[in-house]
Amino acid sequence: MLQSQTEIKAEIDKIVAFLQQTFTEQGFDKAVIAVSGGIDSALALTLLARALPAEQIFPLLLPYGEQNMADAQTIIDFNHIPADKVQTFNIQALADQALATAGEENGTIDQLRLGNMMARLRMIFIFDQAKKKRALVIGTENKSEHLLAYYTRYGDEASDLEPLAHLYKTEVRALAKALDLPAVFLDKAPSAGLWAGQSDEAELGFSYELADRVLVARESGLSEAEILASNKFATDDQQAIKAIFQRLKAVEFKSRVPYRV
Numbered sequence: 001m002l003q004s005q006t007e008i009k010a011e012i013d014k015i016v017a018f019l020q021q022t023f024t025e026q027g028f029d030k031a032v033i034a035v036s037g038g039i040d041s042a043l044a045l046t047l048l049a050r051a052l053p054a055e056q057i058f059p060l061l062l063p064y065g066e067q068n069m070a071d072a073q074t075i076i077d078f079n080h081i082p083a084d085k086v087q088t089f090n091i092q093a094l095a096d097q098a099l100a101t102a103g104e105e106n107g108t109i110d111q112l113r114l115g116n117m118m119a120r121l122r123m124i125f126i127f128d129q130a131k132k133k134r135a136l137v138i139g140t141e142n143k144s145e146h147l148l149a150y151y152t153r154y155g156d157e158a159s160d161l162e163p164l165a166h167l168y169k170t171e172v173r174a175l176a177k178a179l180d181l182p183a184v185f186l187d188k189a190p191s192a193g194l195w196a197g198q199s200d201e202a203e204l205g206f207s208y209e210l211a212d213r214v215l216v217a218r219e220s221g222l223s224e225a226e227i228l229a230s231n232k233f234a235t236d237d238q239q240a241i242k243a244i245f246q247r248l249k250a251v252e253f254k255s256r257v258p259y260r261v
Helices: 005-026 039-050 069-077 092-101 111-134 144-147 171-178 184-189 200-204 210-220 226-229 235-250
Strands: 031-034 055-061
Touching: 005 039, 005 092, 005 144, 005 226, 031 039, 031 111, 031 184, 039 055, 039 069, 039 171, 039 210, 039 235, 055 111, 092 111, 144 210, 144 226, 171 184, 171 210, 210 235, 226 235
Parallel strands: 031 055
Antiparallel strands: none
């Protein structure tokens, strides 16, 4: 886990170098990135803007209906991306038509199913625009989300390269702070923007701060029982720690599929 400002600065430089090297090695000079208004896409875009000229970056805004994209526009402006490089595709009509085709309707369908459908529709636009522009798709997934399987398969986890996939959520926040991202990205509750009022931590049932501490301890080789018995965690955290391990067990299949002969 990154701790000091020296480590954080070195990490920023490493990611920027990784992006530049990957584009050079793969023979691409343009990038497409979906910008949601959350801290992950804000950080990914900011790092990308340090690696490529602004005119070679194509942010996509993919709202559902009246979804507020003001924060997404804030980080685009922060990175001085030209307005003519930004595209907006409202996915509501397509999502509603897909629901109707499946014999469902918004308001009655399970919110998770609707969120997954929205994530996969967004993926279609992202990769189509990358194909059109001969660009690479920049992912915005972090390590915490991946380990907790808090993503939609063939949706928001689809990408060509992932600059944040090795960073825990708390490290994402540390890099965002070091890069002086607008305060809104540090203050707002993490959200995948799948439906109105949706919050990652409310849906998961525990905070990313605690989850990261548990995931780091688990990665060091400690078992659930050892973590629960550790004096590094408060007694009040016991139920949340159990919930984290329950989550890890429940979503383990997502790291194994597709099953093969």
